[in-house]
Amino acid sequence: RAKQAGxxxxxxxxxxxxxxxxxxxTLDQKMRxxxxxxxxxxxxQPKYDTAIDTIAGVEALVRxxxxxxxxxxxxxxxxxxxxxxxxxxxxxxxxxxxxxQGVKWHSQGKLLRIAVNVSPIQLMQPNFIxxxxxxxxxxxxxxxxxxxxITESVLAHDTNTILETLNALKREGVSxxxxxFGTGYSSLAYLKRFPIDVLKIDQSFVRDMLxxxxxxxxxxxxxxxxxxxxxxxxxxGVETLxxxxxxxxxxxxxxxxxxxxxxxxxxxxxxLLGVS
Ligand code: C2E
Ligand code: MG
Ligand code: MG
Ligand code: MG
Numbered sequence: 595r596a597k598q599a600g601x602x603x604x605x606x607x608x609x610x611x612x613x614x615x616x617x618x619x620t621l622d623q624k625m626r627x628x629x630x631x632x633x634x635x636x637x638x639q640p641k642y643d644t645a646i647d648t649i650a651g652v653e654a655l656v657r658x659x660x661x662x663x664x665x666x667x668x669x670x671x672x673x674x675x676x677x678x679x680x681x682x683x684x685x686x687x688x689x690x691x692x693x694x695q696g697v698k699w700h701s702q703g704k705l706l707r708i709a710v711n712v713s714p715i716q717l718m719q720p721n722f723i724x725x726x727x728x729x730x731x732x733x734x735x736x737x738x739x740x741x742x743x744i745t746e747s748v749l750a751h752d753t754n755t756i757l758e759t760l761n762a763l764k765r766e767g768v769s770x771x772x773x774x775f776g777t778g779y780s781s782l783a784y785l786k787r788f789p790i791d792v793l794k795i796d797q798s799f800v801r802d803m804l805x806x807x808x809x810x811x812x813x814x815x816x817x818x819x820x821x822x823x824x825x826x827x828x829x830x831g832v833e834t835l836x837x838x839x840x841x842x843x844x845x846x847x848x849x850x851x852x853x854x855x856x857x858x859x860x861x862x863x864x865x866l867l868g869v870s
Pocket of ligand 2: 711
């Protein structure tokens with residue numbers, strides 16, 4: 595009987611695994627199709643500079659439009675795209691689209707910084723610098739208005755390749771931002787070693803900073819760190835006026851979050867900027 599139960603358990607688990615593999619394979623196929631059918635879109639979320647009361651920049655965030663018109667969130671498909679390599683193509687599309695849109699806004703008198711998320715997989719591509727250079731040349735975007743958001747996990751690898759890539763980007767005049775700062779496994783030593791321009795306080799700290807003293811202390815420490823190191827600072831996930839006020843009081847001036855605007859299509863963003 596024990597043997598029987600054991601066998602059942604094994605087949606139960608393998609059925610589950612088989613199911614997971616099937617689901618994954620289906621999503622994989624769907625993603626390839628979506629690329630062919632141009633089902634990916636770029637949304638833009640404002641970054642608001644409270645010191646000058648203006649939208650100073652936008653973050654480009656990819657969206658996948660399903661056949662039924664609904665949106666599939668990047669949290670659902672970016673990890674798979676990183677595994678199956680399609681993040682390279684998707685990431686290229688996002689950077690091209692965002693730079694072209696940026697140039698359009700710049701020509702309309704809105705000198706916004708354009709921030710684009712870059713996956714570690716992209717950053718580790720040997721031809722990544724050439725790609726960025728080509729996008730800058732083809733779009734005509736001012737290099738100093740392009741900002742690449744990377745996560746701490748990239749820097750945890752701490753390889754010479756990553757260092758060389760970031761230094762090369764720096765030479766291209768592009769800014770480097772650390773996304774979700776404070777959540778990754780990392781040592782602060784990388785702030786000395788890598789050419790970083792911006793820290794983005796992770797939204798988890800901002801969310802609870804007014805109710806949890808520990809989160810408040812972390813936000814305070816990151817603010818001081820940015821000031822001491824001469825880095826620009828952006829708070830993510832600002833949802834209320836109270837959070838914005840508290841951040842301002844600590845010296846953080848640039849805010850990103852639903853309180854200032856949700857990620858939205860370029861046309862909506864243009865309206866918000868008053869250029870449509
Ligand atoms: P992220 O780069 O940290 O982007 C911020 C995320 O927080 C976005 O989620 C945004 O919609 C969300 N957010 C902004 N303000 C608020 C707020 O006030 N409250 C809350 N609760 N959330 C807020 P989204 O667009 O779903 O993207 C999730 C993640 O997917 C991004 O996190 C980024 O890591 C990744 N991602 C998005 N687009 C791309 C892309 O083009 N390439 C790559 N490699 N990754 C991307
Ligand atoms: Mg980001
Ligand atoms: Mg983030
Ligand atoms: Mg994130």
